Amino acid sequence: MRNLIWFVAGAIALAIIVGGGGLIFLKAGANGFSARAQPSALEHFAARQARALALSTGARDRTNPVADSPEILADARSHWADHCAACHSNNGSGDAEMGRHLYPPAPDMRQADTQNLTDGELFYIIQNGIRLTGMPSWGSGTSRDEQDSWKLVRFIRHLPNLTADEEREMKDLNPKSPDEMKEEQEERDFLNGSQSDEHTKNGDQSNERRHPHQH
Ligand code: HEC
Known part of the structure; x- marks a missing residue:
């Protein structure tokens, strides 16, 4: 009897997954494979359900061993400013x-969708990433x-209360491009006037050395 119930439940779950998947692809057909579209509500819902199903209760129920x-x-x-902000922005929006x-875009992590995940789920996601999305895995198995x-x-829990000062501080810690x-x-150099003169002088000299025929 128990087996039969599991079988029926499994068959229903499979029908929902296959049917839902079919619907999603039908819908996606209209947009080709462009990542510029926004995922539909159905696709968003199905992806999050699949994610929740894939996680063991053990992983979900882990408590945070690090004090606040x-x-x-x-x-x-x-750490966030350096590694996560490029996609999630400093304030998690x-x-x-x-x-x-x-595709899917990085969610606004200050909102209930993210804040309602358990600590264990957030931890699992950071360690393992999320397949077929832009979210990388960051764990390598070390403690x-x-x-x-x-x-x-802990920081993700703090996001809804991030202060303007904290956000400003983070800006200085964001990775910079060579141009920046x-x-x-x-x-x-400009603010440090004398040094800037020195710089230009040196620059001119080396320029002359390199292109002696230009003058
Ligand atoms: C290259 C882009 C990128 C980087 C860098 C990145 N993420 Fe993500 N992250 C994403 C995307 C995209 C999603 C949404 C995936 C989805 O919808 O399933 C996501 C989702 C998440 C989620 C789940 C939120 C939710 O509500 O589903 C967590 C937690 C998370 N990221 C934490 C981090 C942390 C912590 C870092 C830095 C160590 C990080 N991410 C770096 C792209 C990124």
Whole structure:
């Protein structure tokens, strides 16, 4: 009897998955494979259900072993600014060049959809990533990594209360492109007048050396 119930439940689940999958692909057909479209509500729902089903209760129910303290949060904030903000933005809204244009896009993690996930789910996602999405896996099996991920879970819980000061601090910790670094150096040189003269002089000399026939 028990087996029969499981069989029927399994058959229904399979029908829903196949049917739902079919519907999603039918719908996707209209947009080709462009990542510029927004996932439909149905697709979003189906993907999140599949994710929830795939997670064992053991993983879901794990509790955070890392204490909530200002030092831990500061540590996690700089980690987030360096590794996560490119897609999730400093405040977790997902309003970042890359995060906005992924399919599915990076969600606004301050909202209930994310905040209602358990600590165990958030931890699992950070360690393992999410298949067929832009979310990478960050764990490599070391306990140090695990500590870092649990700290990030603390930070995700803090996102809805992030202060403007904290966000400003994070901006300085975001990775910079070579162009941005050059611009900052030029600004520093400009503010530091005498050094900037020195710079131009040297630059001119080396230019002359390299192109002696131009003058
Ligand atoms: C290259 C882009 C990218 C980077 C970098 C990235 N993520 Fe993600 N992340 C995503 C995308 C896209 C999703 C949404 C996937 C989905 O809808 O299933 C996501 C989802 C998540 C989720 C699940 C949220 C939810 O409500 O489903 C968590 C937690 C998360 N990311 C944490 C992190 C952390 C922590 C870092 C840094 C260590 C990070 N991410 C770095 C792209 C990224």
